[in-house]
Amino acid sequence: MELGIDRRSTGPRTVRSAWSDGFGLLATRSLQIIVVVILAGGIIWGMRALTTVVIPILLALIFASTFAPVTGWLRRRNVPSALSAVIVLLGIVVLLSAIGWLIVWAVRDQWDDLSSQAEDGFAQVVEWSRTLPFMPDDSQLHEWGDQALDFITSAQFGSGALAGVGALTSFITGFVLMVVVLFFFLKDGPAIWRFLLRPFQGEGLRRAERAGAKTVSTLGSYVRGTAGVAAVDAIGIGIGLVILQVPLALPLAVLVFVLAFIPIVGATVAGILAALVALVSNGLVNALIVVGVVILVNQLEGNFLQPVLMGRALKLHSLVILLALTVGTVLSGILGAVLAVPLAAVAWGIVKVWDGADTPAKWARPHRTADF
Template sequence: MGAGKLLKTRILAQMTEDRPDNRTQRLQALLWLGFAAACVWLLLALSPILTPFLLAAILAYIGNPATGWLARHRVPRPLAALLVILGLIGALTLLALTLVPLLQKEVGLIAERLPATLTLLQTKLDPWLQKRLGIDLPLDPASFNALVRKNQDAAQQILGHVLTTLGSSGLALVAFVANLLLLPVVMFYLLKDWDSLLHRIEDLIPRRFHNLALRLAREVDAVLAEFLRGQLAVMLLLALYYSLGLWLAGLEFALPVGLLTGLLIFIPYVGFATGLLLALVAALLQFQGLGLVLAVAIVYGGGQILESVVLTPWLVGERIGLHPVAVIFALMAFGQLFGFFGILIALPASAALLVGLRELQRHYKASPFYLNS
């Protein structure tokens, strides 16, 4: 009897020694929650000035492989970072020099052909609408010109108000220019010190979570890298497809419309809808009948099938598991919560969440609850 009581006492003592202090654990959890809440509040409060830094960090992340490749080939790291930034600026400048004149030409031709378009709509569309739907649209050029003259004074007043507002918002314009100039500077220092910054962050990770944190960070990096590389390939291939397809269809503005559609494909469905609308307007203004409009619709229908069935699943989807619907939801949700700053962090946050869910799934499938059920 005494031996049993002694054994029970020893077991209870051992359990007491092995059990962590619950109050200490709760205090640590509260401290971590408070720290996380403070970080979120700080991010929200500083989001207007953090945007250029975050955008520079994203661009530095994208440009780091090229910088590392140059550094491994005996190019000094600062010079490699500078070359990558100059290459990015050069590519954007070349794109702007290619697209802007073409778009200006398209806008000029639209303005030039607008009266003839109104006449065509008056002779073809207006009678059909009156006969079928009983709708009478004032599409004749005289009515249109009268409407323009009637609202010309109001338009001038609105323009004057806009110019006055811009003049009074000079500080905002200065801030925008400053952020634009700050972007390559921050990107340069991030690219130059990328490896040392990562080592410093790694050194701050608690030793108990060091291996797990590194493994999760590598998985997040792999997801982001695969997604960005896949999306870039999809954008370039679709830009080539739409430009070539619209050119073969006979569209005058095939190159700018095709390039713009391909580059905007990164925004799901928005790029397709924008490009289709521009292409249809351009086709209508060429006055080649419904054949050109039908050809444009076929090109865009084929492009949508090519993207959804072949390119995105092959280059992006199955390799990372980040569904396009998840991308749309993340962009909308983070944009609604944090504005443009939220759009910038939507993709990294989604990748981290995906990796976290995969880790939870691994733990769940290895748990006794799952295995014994």
């Protein structure tokens, strides 16, 4: 007699887990995403709370990466590390002081004329736009105009970060900290990096070494290339403004150089400002020629200068740049907009060497398409 034995069972019994089906996989991935978002939010919150420390360290890292070839050249000629760090640091201070003095000298005395001519030029554009069909009403145009002019021509555009005693104190503290950290990065950068690599072993160590080397090379190439592109843009547009006899050509050229460090947005703002000044001073035809000069220089920059000076590997998609600019501006204002793009370039550079010198992370590899 058979006592309740089920002979239909032919193998081990499979128990399905609630996490093994499609819905369980979705729940697992959702939890992982939530944890990553919380961790990223905590990191961003911590960085914003410690802005006085984080921003100087980032700037020091960027400057150290930018002048790494000079430091290496001095060390290869048996210059002591401390002396080479002092030489490079003094060179950076002199260079930044010269650029700052040029900006202040060129813009300070003529800023009122520049802003008033920009306002008059925008008023003329508004008057001309009224003759076009399907245009917004006057109140909407004036509202847009006031917002644009508040951003472009107000004193806060250049000096709002220094308003108030507290902000000035934070600026001085951050500047001193940046100089000190930059000195040690220039003097003991390789030793500091080897110390930070001690917890890593095996493949993790090799991956961290690739990420560090890529960070230094990307930041250095980006800043040096951007400075070269900004200088060429300023010289090219400045020569065009001088030939066209547009007033305030030197301040406009200096603004082109400064704003070129904010990709896409900076060149657009500088071109609009130059065109508005030309419209007031020399008329519509001259302003259109200025717009043509700005477009020509920007095309030369995008198609020739950036690939040559910065390398195609550092070129980010325009959508990525706009998103990085937006996030950086929301988090840290103008300084965040300047730092967002090089940091995004570093992140993408690390992804491209994640699994090897020329092997991106698995999820970032392009799919192979079949040949038909």
